[in-house]
Every structure is written in C-alpha cells, then in structure tokens.
Amino acid sequence: MISLKNVKVQYQVGEVTIQALNVNELTIRQGEFITILGPSGSGKTTLLNIIGGLDTPTSGSVNSCDMELVDLNDKKLTDYRKEKIGFVFQFFNLIPTLTAYENIKMGAEIVKKPRDIHGLLEIVGLSDRKEHFPAQLSGGQQQRVSIARAVAKNPSILLCDEPTGALDTKSGKQVLELLYMLAKKEKKTVIIVTHDEEISEISDRTIFLRDGEIVEDKINITPKSLAEV
Numbered sequence: 001m002i003s004l005k006n007v008k009v010q011y012q013v014g015e016v017t018i019q020a021l022n023v024n025e026l027t028i029r030q031g032e033f034i035t036i037l038g039p040s041g042s043g044k045t046t047l048l049n050i051i052g053g054l055d056t057p058t059s060g061s062v063n064s065c066d067m068e069l070v071d072l073n074d075k076k077l078t079d080y081r082k083e084k085i086g087f088v089f090q091f092f093n094l095i096p097t098l099t100a101y102e103n104i105k106m107g108a109e110i111v112k113k114p115r116d117i118h119g120l121l122e123i124v125g126l127s128d129r130k131e132h133f134p135a136q137l138s139g140g141q142q143q144r145v146s147i148a149r150a151v152a153k154n155p156s157i158l159l160c161d162e163p164t165g166a167l168d169t170k171s172g173k174q175v176l177e178l179l180y181m182l183a184k185k186e187k188k189t190v191i192i193v194t195h196d197e198e199i200s201e202i203s204d205r206t207i208f209l210r211d212g213e214i215v216e217d218k219i220n221i222t223p224k225s226l227a228e229v
C-alpha cells in the first residue's frame, strides 16, 4: 500500500549537495508494524516526511493509498495528509490550554467522518482523565492523548517519530502496546522512527538506514511480545 521507487531527496546548501535519502525500492503493506533505525542524520525523519507528504522527493515515485504523491497538487497533498496520515511526535505537541478531550476533538474536527472521542478515550485508557489539561497528565498519558488525537480522524497510516523518546520504560511500553494494537486490531500501518533497538524486537520488520540508504530490511519472523522486552 506504500511503495517508493528510486526516491532521492537532496538539499542544496550553498555549494554542497546533501543526499538525505536514496531509496531504490521499498514496499510497505497495510497493517505492518515497522521500526526504522539508523544513526543521527541517516534519513529516518526524511523518509517519514516523504511517506507523510510533508516533503516531496527531488526525484522518484512515492505511491501511497493508491495515489502517486509526486503528482498531487498542494490541495490534494494536504487532503492526503489530513485523511490518511496520523502523526505522533516525541514531545506530544498537545495544546496546553485544552483538555485531553478537547485536544482529541481537534484531531477529529478536520475530517468529515471522525471517530467517537469517548470511544477513543476508552481505547487509550484515559476515560477518567478527559477533563485534565496536559500539565495534569504524565508524559505517557500525554502521549496516549496525542495518539488518540492522531487516530481521531481514522487515518490508514500512523507515522511516529521517537514516540517513546521522552518516556520512562513503563510508559513507553504502554504507548507501544497501544500502537501495536492499532496495527494488529485496526490494521493501521504503523511506522516508528526510533533509536531504541528494543522496539525493533517487537516489530514485524526493521529497516536500517545509513547515509540515506536502506542498508538492511529485516522481516522479524518471531517478534517478541512486549512482556519479553
């Protein structure tokens, strides 16, 4: 359902051309739970941005949800991001003056057929915290609100940039459990950029990037359960 072919992303900084991404071929199926690993500057965020339609490649083809993204005009690309992609960030990006419920509602309001917010609060285990403001919630709870916000518009793909990077181990596991459930029960494609190799042990597949290139694409035949990591 996501297919990249001969994708190059280059940045011109003065005289220097930086090759941020150079992917010959990558296919990702609906419902896969994928980890992207690689050193700093290896192109992980660039790859997420290309799949999420936040950035367009210098050359190549990016097909997602039956659309060729490089052919879409700005309006269509915005619609693609709005309807098909949920973004989850390391530092939650919640609005501090809105309650948990209202933050999730913001995510729901941008599409015609959003999900029920009370149902989402239940899924993320925060029904009793709906009137709390972000500052009254732990980091893990805030991240679960931000995932509910991303899911409120019912996207097909969840792109997560270091979703557990700011969390302690226990909260990180709860967040991963939630993301895993969304992939397996709801068939959302979940792509997680991380520095944490343990996340890759529970993933269906791990993609290693170095200098913008895929140096390994490993299918995990027997992923560990969260209890084992």
Ligand SMILES: Nc1ncnc2c1ncn2[C@@H]1O[C@H](COP(=O)(O)OP(=O)(O)OP(=O)(O)O)[C@@H](O)[C@H]1O
Pocket (backbone or CB within 6 Å): 011, 012, 013, 018, 019, 020, 038, 039, 040, 041, 042, 043, 044, 045, 046, 047
């Ligand atoms: N807007 C930009 N202009 C110039 N160079 C850029 C730009 N965005 C990214 N780069 C460069 O592209 C390369 C890949 O960056 P990217 O942010 O994708 O790496 P990353 O693997 O996500 O790194 P990190 O783990 O540190 O977040 C880096 O060399 C970076 O400096």
